């Protein structure tokens with residue numbers, strides 16, 4: 001399959017399938033290395049779009065095939081089969097053999113710790129049987145599973161079962177990528193939910209017997225909260241008698257929304273206070289919500305083709321963001337999301353892997369499950385909502401659900417419901433879906449005769465395959481403050497549609513201080529000459545929490561930039577500003593903790609690069625460490641009081657309020673450990689009764705190159721818990737001294753519990769190495785080569801995870817010639833690897849391109 005030159009697929013070539021499938025019957029006879037799958041499908045020609053009867057199939061051995069009961073001999077190729085078919089309706093039957101036990105790619109039917117499970121999105125079903133594996137071919141599935149295993153699960157509702165077999169019927173037509181099967185020795189944590197129309201739904205979270213059973217309660221609560229929220233906020237009710245979640249240890253992604261049978265990476269569903277941090281709890285709640293919300297945005301309404309991926313993912317991410325905001329603090333959630341977007345999506349959007357939210361071509365679709373499709377996709381929904389208003393948004397969504405229920409839809413369909421409900425012309429808005437790159441918005445202002453004017457200019461740099469860009473609609477939320485800090489203009493949304501555009505505010509007594517892009521109202525880079533005095537002013541007075549935080553972030557970046565390029569000491573404006581925030585008990589602790597966190601090393605590298613300086617990762621590392629020490633010294637006197645105030649009494653609860661307190665307490669601990677030689681951190685580690693406090697104690701120690709004993713003790717304590725051990729592996733690499741990062745990663749690969757076949761473990765070590773900016777960019781190039789070697793090894797086992805992890809190299813052009821040469825060498829060596837997967841080949845090719 002890797003022999004043929006990889007083919008590029010284009011959106012413009014879309015054509016419906018030549019047949020309809022009226023129903024699909026599948027029988028699985030499970031056996032680890034020789035599972036048999038029998039399919040029986042009622043097929044009807046699509047008279048409007050006649051075409052050949054081609055079924056996808058990959059790594060499946062055809063045993064026999066029949067049409068209307070008579071043997072046929074299809075032409076089988078590396079990617080499927082073609083068969084002569086009757087002009088009218090017919091029944092297709094086939095039996096194939098597959099080998100789940102040797103499936104290390106974790107796509108199709110595979111085994112994880114003795115449990116059979118499937119992963120079919122995007123194109124994994126073709127590894128299970130011959131089938132038109134495309135999202136616009138939808139059918140009702142009836143599944144029979146045969147195997148001597150206690151639990152046999154598939155989509156939909158259970159219809160009957162006996163000793164060693166079970167049958168399931170999913171009445172909702174679905175594409176093959178939503179198919180799932182799970183079989184194994186599993187136990188259920190069960191509960192129930194009564195829907196808004198009074199229907200009872202059985203809920204189960206399945207895990208392997210043992211310690212995982214005690215880690216299901218939180219996820220179950222999150223599931224019930226999500227079900228209720230989707231009814232309350234979107235009017236969406238669940239549509240089967242049963243909803244099952246299964247936790248598996250080996251999984252390429254976070255989780256998968258298979259109809260009625262969600263399959264989760266165990267790290268994204270299992271939680272307990274002793275083993276999971278507050279951020280784990282928050283993430284788990286968001287992912288459970290996300291997968292549940294897909295039942296409507298993704299399953300009941302699916303995508304016509306994979307170019308439309310953002311139709312389900314952008315919208316579902318937006319929905320899970322709204323949900324998380326509703327559970328805790330919208331301000332904190334917005335800041336967290338903006339941090340992710342600006343560090344990871346902007347990085348992608350401004351490098352060789354930049355692509356539109358709706359791409360127009362791909363070689364391997366797995367490579368397009370990106371931060372751009374997901375997170376920028378969600379930003380587009382947020383902008384749309386801001387432009388049309390909350391009520392119109394709800395009306396448009398209602399129309400979307402009624403008009404497209406049961407459809408495989410497109411972005412055009414999505415925008416049409418907004419046009420039809422609001423009368424707006426969204427032609428220009430649609431450019432957000434087709435143009436890659438992050439728009440730069442340059443701002444100047446002036447004040448004359450009581451009129452304050454803001455002048456904006458937008459420009460989007462070229463991206464691969466897109467040299468010039470047209471103006472986009474940019475909602476810019478703006479507020480104005482008077483010089484004494486009172487708000488004279490509450491938030492209003494300016495709608496920028498032209499390349500250059502001005503907006504005026506009348507009747508002002510003095511020149512105001514503008515607060516621009518409030519709530520991060522558009523995924524753009526705002527460029528404006530701003531003094532640190534003005535940033536500090538906004539940090540103190542802005543009423544918009546996002547901009548209040550952002551002013552501090554900009555100030556910190558300026559301080560770090562000057563310390564790196566001019567060796568200057570931190571501006572008093574920063575230190576005083578941060579002190580004021582820290583002291584201000586009226587502010588949410590979680591918000592204060594965010595204000596205390598400095599930009600990441602990678603963010604600083606990007607900031608320097610954007611400002612025309614070649615970043616030196618080690619200098620950045622030292623500058624950040626130095627600023628932390630200076631800050632710690634500056635706020636020293638108030639730290640004990642804040643620590644005391646942030647003590648959480650009573651049993652652990654992951655709710656936003658308590659988590660916020662712990663977050664601030666742990667930020668303070670990070671500062672304190674630089675002054676007390678780790679005494680407070682060691683005490684916290686010793687006293688901790690939950691993972692949040694234990695891990696933060698350990699991290700604070702490792703960060704100051706202490707904590708060897710605690711690290712060893714931690715390891716002994718948690719040796720039997722895979723998810724906690726992933727944290728240990730990750731932290732050990734992340735917090736190694738820069739010159740030891742590569743050695744540390746290498747040493748960890750020699751540990752007996754390092755298992756490269758487990759994506760979580762591989763990512764724990766090598767994701768941490770790639771994320772350790774100063775260590776990854778060690779001048780000798782040792783980390784680049786180490787990662788390159790391991791990616792080449794992993795590619796032979798698991799192309800999908802390998803391809804994702806090559807993004808460690810996407811910023812190679814940012815650095816000095818020496819580092820560029822070494823990174824390019826690694827990419828070129830990878831490209832030449834014999835038998836390289838299509839997945840990794842495409843990624844490496846684009847990065848070198």
Ligand code: PHE
Pocket residue numbers: 119121122253254255256257290291313369
């Ligand atoms: N559709 C999944 C989600 O976003 C992600 C996923 C994609 C999982 C591909 C596995 C494989 O929820």
Ligand code: ZN
Pocket residue numbers: 290294312313316
């Ligand atoms: Zn999703």
